[in-house]
Amino acid sequence: MLDKTFNPQDVEKRIAAQWQASGAFACGNRPEAEAFSIVIPPPNVTGRLHIGHALNNSLQDILARFERMRGKDVLWQPGTDHAGIATQLIVERQLAERQMSRIGLGREKFLEEVWKWKAESGGAIVEQQHRLGASADWSRERFTMDEGLSRAVLKVFVELYKQGLIYKDKRLVNWDPRLQTAVSDLEVESLEIKGTLWHVKYPIEDSDRFITVATTRPETMLGDTAVAVHPDDERYRALVGKTAILPLTGRPIPIIADEYSDPEKGTGAVKITPGHDFNDFEVGKRHKLPLINIINKDGTLNNDVPAPYRGLSREAARKKIVADLEAAGLLEKSEPITHAVPHDEKTKTVVLEPFLTEQWYLNVQPLADKAIAAVEKGETKFVPENWANVYFGWLKNIRPWCISRQLWWGHQIPVWYGPAKEYRSSGGERASIFAEETQDAARKAAEDYYGRPVEFFSDEMEYKRAVSPYYQQPWPADWRIPLLREADVLDTWFSSALWPFSTLGWPDKAAELERYYPTNVLVTGFDIIFFWVARMMMMGIHFLGQVPFKTVLIHNRVLDEQGAKMSKTKGNVVDPITLIDEFGADALRFTLAQAAGQSRDMRIGPTRVEAGRNFATKLWNTSRFCEMNGCVTVPGFEPGRVRETVNQWIVAETAQAVADVTAAIEALRFNDAANAAYHFVYDIFCDWYVEITKPIFQSGSNAAQAETRATTAWARDQILKLLHPFMPFITEELWAATATTPRDSLLVVAHWPSIKAQGAEAASAEMHWVIELIKGVRSVRSEMNVPAGAKIPLVLTGADMIAKERMARNKDVIMTLARLTQADPADSIPKGSAQFVLGEAVVALPLGDVIDFAKERARLEKELKKTQGEIDRFDAKLLNEQFVAKAPEEVLAEQREKRTEAAALAARLGDAIGRLQN
């Protein structure tokens, strides 16, 4: 006997263990079946599951379970990402708490610490995915820094390098002065900041005049190498070609004409700081201006600025410079301004600095072209389609991708540097580059190149010591050429971009690659279309010659119940595990699926999940009802052969529900699928079928009871199957608990239903009639304030044979559900009856003294008025010549039919009101 309520906590763990033990999630055990594959967007290995993950994983799991039940060989590939910056940051913070530092430890020891942290916390998010019920093939779990995946990364890097697509370049990058690493354009977030616009007067050489520039960053003026004005700007025309004296430094800088200068902005004259501004960098290139770098890697001012400012932070320098300018009388004015300032996208606190460094770049242009073409040709489809525009928009304006990071945690770039082969050449100590997948390969390449043995160095200082004595000199005969390993690591997204094939065994010729690539669906959020989706497309096409996935499903973004973006700082993060603890994983999953509509966002919070929990309870209890009435699955039951009308009807309804849910999941419309299942279970099975079968179980014939028991059990089984992708735990539990003999298999590998129901039209019509009758009686009872416990008589008048037969056949049901003392046909309507119209017939409820005539008249008149309004509307249409002439035939016929029905209803209502007066 089932417990009175479902206790998720007790059940979930046990069921999860059963699934694991059964091996049901493993791919490859259906070699003859069609393959279906999904790769999970790998979460940060040391992170925690948030509600967005829960949605993302739930949708993937629905697909995986659905296709598995449909007999496919499903691979849902799980794994985690090393998340370079985020993880390194956490470990550095932990070290700081122990009064230690990354630099103090050194690279090797520090990485040991990170691996330790990964081991400690790395299981958590996977454990949370298990809590959710994710049916991924956990035996194939991967990590972006696994041996195999790392090999893929190295191979991709080396190939792209040898193809000339990866190169080193010295240009401005977005620099994070706290982490002291470059970040890519995508990792920059512009935030509106209240600042000040200072107008600074630059004296003009050999004159007593000034040119005034406006700036929000006065500290960068120490790196100015020009002042630019627009060539057409009359105000400044005379000054072009003259020289300004940069205040505080006394350095002369030219006044140049460049169209970059916008006469509308600021004063129309703009200071040019090529070393610290992207636009100025371009201006500097055009005018061959010198470039002065004035800051250190940590953001403090360097020794190329006047002594008083050296070592100051950017903020302190700004203050001091403003004060000094003011003291010198060179500050014309200052005004408050709100302007966009680049911040690092992760913490949103650190102001990024355009900074001149040498970095590794990937020229993605040729890859992007192919990625664009693939979507244009439909090889990959976005769902909803409009997200393709976002994808195109970015790829069509793509810029080289800065792939190097000055971090330690990540894939160290497989490049070794050596000294110039011609020692007299002035190439410095890192003149030769060997990009190879392994150190051995690098050794070989270098030894071939130099014709000498080499020696590896990982520390730059040691390397320099080894190499520096031999600049500009012949190398000693026994000298081993020092090779220095590139210290930088790759952007985390570089390895993520390979995920769809690196997890399948590439670069080896793996059978999995053959079978599961391209994957079927990528399920992800729109926030990583650029970061991840586009890059996977590029890498997949480039290295495999095929797109990595056929469909990209972009799902909603999850907001809190107030519609606010969730963030740790706001403290409005909804923890999915808390929701699972409170309401159960099934409740959360079902709620997420129901909310996964076509809009861009969804709002999720406890109240919605509570509704999901209530649905689980309903499912549990209706199963309990089945159990209490001895409804046990009958082997070989044939739904097409049931004889009882109500059973024929529920078979047809079940078939409809199966068709609806199936079509919706296929179309990736999860909300439609969940709602179709919900509607069938709640509004059809529980509300009507179960209620209608109660009288049968009490007083039906043996044959009817037996058939109804079998049909009920069958329908319940179909429900469990239909709901299993959404609510796997409770359905699996019920699947076992409702069986008296062991099931053939776990529900997770049961066959998805496919039902052919034909010839049930008559049964369906009859049941709809019965339901309408019962609803009609209930409605009248309620409006007439008939006590819920009181039983009343019913007579059916004006009914045709069909209606009379319907009532006779379903008398028990009608009397029970409508709480009647009798339900019989009659020739006339008894006095003192409340009435309502049902099809051709009038249903009368002789309430005698109970009836409130005024109330009954009001009720009928309201109904009549409503009907009359409808008739008027139909008439307006049908009398409109244009409508009659132009509307399609079927619409016309439909409107006429509806008008006739309404008129008939009105006539009967009129009669009923007339009789009331007697």
Add this chain to the structure above:
RNA sequence: GGGCGGUUAGCUCAGCGGGAGAGCACUACCUUGACAUGGUAGGGGCCAUAGGUUCGAUCCCUAUACCGCCCACCA
């Protein structure tokens, strides 16, 4: 500045050319032998505004307003 979404019941959202829907909330009644994490019956909407297309517009088009997001933008 460029682009993309949204505006439908108190709230959250479906619907997207032929009579306005769901869940939650609300009201009334009901401890009826599956279920109060429940049942029954209800109330509640000029489908943002203004034009247009159409026999017919919540739905298509064009503007407007408001809300939100993305990209570009540090004078």
